[in-house]
Amino acid sequence: METLTNRVKALRTEQNLSQEKLAQLTGVTRQTIISLEKGSYIPSLLLAMHLSQVLGTPIDEIFSIEEDSL
Amino acid sequence: MKKTIILCTGNVILFLLFGLAFLYPAQQVQQLHPGISAGVGLMPILLLVYLIIFPVVYHLLAKKYRWGKHSGTELSALDEREQQVVAKATKAAYQVLIGGILAVIAALGGLRFFALFADMQFDLYRWAVALLCALLAAATVVYAAVWCKAYLK
Numbered sequence: 001m002e003t004l005t006n007r008v009k010a011l012r013t014e015q016n017l018s019q020e021k022l023a024q025l026t027g028v029t030r031q032t033i034i035s036l037e038k039g040s041y042i043p044s045l046l047l048a049m050h051l052s053q054v055l056g057t058p059i060d061e062i063f064s065i066e067e068d069s070l
Numbered sequence: 071m072k073k074t075i076i077l078c079t080g081n082v083i084l085f086l087l088f089g090l091a092f093l094y095p096a097q098q099v100q101q102l103h104p105g106i107s108a109g110v111g112l113m114p115i116l117l118l119v120y121l122i123i124f125p126v127v128y129h130l131l132a133k134k135y136r137w138g139k140h141s142g143t144e145l146s147a148l149d150e151r152e153q154q155v156v157a158k159a160t161k162a163a164y165q166v167l168i169g170g171i172l173a174v175i176a177a178l179g180g181l182r183f184f185a186l187f188a189d190m191q192f193d194l195y196r197w198a199v200a201l202l203c204a205l206l207a208a209a210t211v212v213y214a215a216v217w218c219k220a221y222l223k
Contacts, residue, residue: 031221032151040223044150 001068008062010038011055026050071221073137078214080124082207084117089203095198152221159217164208170205177201210216 012022012033021039026047028045035041043051052059096108102166178198185192 021221028149029152032149035223047150061093 001029002065003068004042005038005039005066006036007049007057008055011047011057012037015055017054021051022051022054025054056060071218072135074214074217074221076128076131078210078217080128081210084120084124085153085203086208087113087117087120088215092199094198134179155217155220159213162216163213166209166212167205170208174198174201174205 002069008022012019017025019030019033026033027050028047032041032043032047036043048059048063052062055062090113093133094111094113097111099106099108169218178194178201181197182192184190
């Protein structure tokens with residue numbers, strides 16, 4: 001099975017952004033950012049593009065597909 | 071999450087009061103010849119008071135916690151994840167309601183049938199109001215529980 005992982009937390013802390021601030025800049029709630037960082041929520045392409053814009057990182061460097069070894 | 075819990079709690083209380091108001095609408099009912107005499111019961115008055123108080127309390131809380139549609143706080147129309155959360159909770163509540171209505175119809179039919187054979191008094195109106203209001207309250211509790219679980223995931 002494949003899972004989508006992301007580097008949102010790492011990139012956010014690199015840029016000294018709080019979850020609240022990132023949520024504000026991307027137009028979602030803080031809880032959505034929390035779920036995203038935990039990996040329990042897969043964002044829409046629109047949100048992924050907003051994150052890419054705000055974090056100044058291409059989408060494919062934020063998100064990657066990992067193969068589960070099951 | 072506060073908003074959903076408050077709204078759902080408010081709705082559960084409303085459904086229960088609504089049911090009680092229709093179960094006990096009058097007090098001191100007296101049979102006159104001709105007609106009847108009765109006073110308005112306590113439950114309809116409580117329902118009326120609640121219908122006035124709850125929107126005011128909700129409005130004040132909405133102001134305090136800034137529950138605007140576009141405020142970026144919870145239940146923001148802009149938040150795609152919350153739309154998914156709402157869809158999940160709505161589906162669960164819908165399933166409870168549909169299943170529950172079928173169960174209520176079956177229960178009412180069964181009770182009526184049983185009452186016929188057992189030669190018992192069966193007040194269809196009272197049972198229907200009680201069961202439907204309980205079902206509405208149960209569906210609301212399910213909605214809130216699924217909403218909170220999905221929101222915190």
